[in-house]
Amino acid sequence: MTARYALIGHPVAHSLSPRIHAAFGEQCGIPLRYELIDVPPEGFAAAVAAFEREGGEGLNITLPHKAAARALCATLSARARRCGAVNTLIRGAGGWHGDNTDGTGLVHDLTERHRLDLRARKVLLLGAGGAAHGVAPALLDAGIDSLWIVNRTPERADALSDRLGEPGRVHTRYWKDLPELGVFDMVVNATSAGRGSDRMDLPSSLVSARTLAVDLSYGEAAIAFLSWARAQGCETVLDGLGMLVEQAAEAFRLWHGQRPDTDPVYAELRARGPALHSAE
Numbered sequence: 094m095t096a097r098y099a100l101i102g103h104p105v106a107h108s109l110s111p112r113i114h115a116a117f118g119e120q121c122g123i124p125l126r127y128e129l130i131d132v133p134p135e136g137f138a139a140a141v142a143a144f145e146r147e148g149g150e151g152l153n154i155t156l157p158h159k160a161a162a163r164a165l166c167a168t169l170s171a172r173a174r175r176c177g178a179v180n181t182l183i184r185g186a187g188g189w190h191g192d193n194t195d196g197t198g199l200v201h202d203l204t205e206r207h208r209l210d211l212r213a214r215k216v217l218l219l220g221a222g223g224a225a226h227g228v229a230p231a232l233l234d235a236g237i238d239s240l241w242i243v244n245r246t247p248e249r250a251d252a253l254s255d256r257l258g259e260p261g262r263v264h265t266r267y268w269k270d271l272p273e274l275g276v277f278d279m280v281v282n283a284t285s286a287g288r289g290s291d292r293m294d295l296p297s298s299l300v301s302a303r304t305l306a307v308d309l310s311y312g313e314a315a316i317a318f319l320s321w322a323r324a325q326g327c328e329t330v331l332d333g334l335g336m337l338v339e340q341a342a343e344a345f346r347l348w349h350g351q352r353p354d355t356d357p358v359y360a361e362l363r364a365r366g367p368a369l370h371s372a373e
């Protein structure tokens with residue numbers, strides 16, 4: 094029987110994950126089925142249990158289920174524990190094993206595909222939700238100098254900072270203090286502001302031409318932040334499409350024991366242009 098995998102979220106209709114995993118499977122000669130399961134929060138645990146009963150081998154988790162997924166894991170990887178968020182479930186003998194591939198995916202995209210050196214950078218992380226939790230530990234591990242977390246709701250920035258446990262390198266500031274923080278070497282937009290109608294008001298003093306600007310979303314959701322960065326003169330401006338493909342490759346490796354070549358899949362998705370739907 095063909096092994097079954099799925100993405101669970103709400104909504105998930107526009108997800109690129111089935112296409113990405115199908116391409117990886119074909120490339121590696123691994124037959125698989127990758128489905129989309131759209132379920133609201135109240136149905137999440139039952140949907141996972143049904144998938145498990147039916148023999149499902151692995152799951153990707155997206156909004157709004159990342160915290161609930163963590164709660165139903167029998168075991169967690171060290172990086173999932175550090176992130177406090179789970180985006181990949183692997184079926185094990187004793188239940189689901191939870192992992193998080195977002196941070197590895199982001200760092201892989203920046204350092205391998207785009208050949209960027211993250212070491213010694215002063216980094217601003219905008220947002221303190223699931224996406225920010227997923228990438229923060231990997232950014233620290235990549236050798237950045239310092240991480241400045243700014244979130245509209247300051248308590249969530251403090252909670253993320255406490256979780257990271259590196260008071261010498263991780264700092265939180267209020268949104269209203271953004272104009273006083275100086276220039277950053279890298280600004281990461283991990284907010285979901287681009288998916289809604291609200292505009293983020295960011296001072297131009299945060300960036301210079303040499304600042305790397307990264308939005309963890311792609312498609313329409315990334316347009317507002319990346320247009321702002323280009324308008325400020327940032328020379329390197331990247332969306333989250335590469336991260337999406339790389340986090341999928343890392344999930345594929347966890348499930349199948351092989352890391353696929355991501356370049357052809359990335360190139361095919363990129364060729365489809367900016368008409369891609371938001372993040373997952």
Ligand code: ATR
Nearest residue numbers: 220221222223224225245246249284285286291293
């Ligand atoms: P995700 O998994 O995409 O991170 P999330 O956990 O709901 O989704 O987090 C959304 C993040 O975007 C939060 O940091 C949120 O800020 P709050 O914690 O204050 O809600 C941030 N966000 C959403 N809309 C925003 C806006 N218009 N301006 C600034 N931050 C925004």
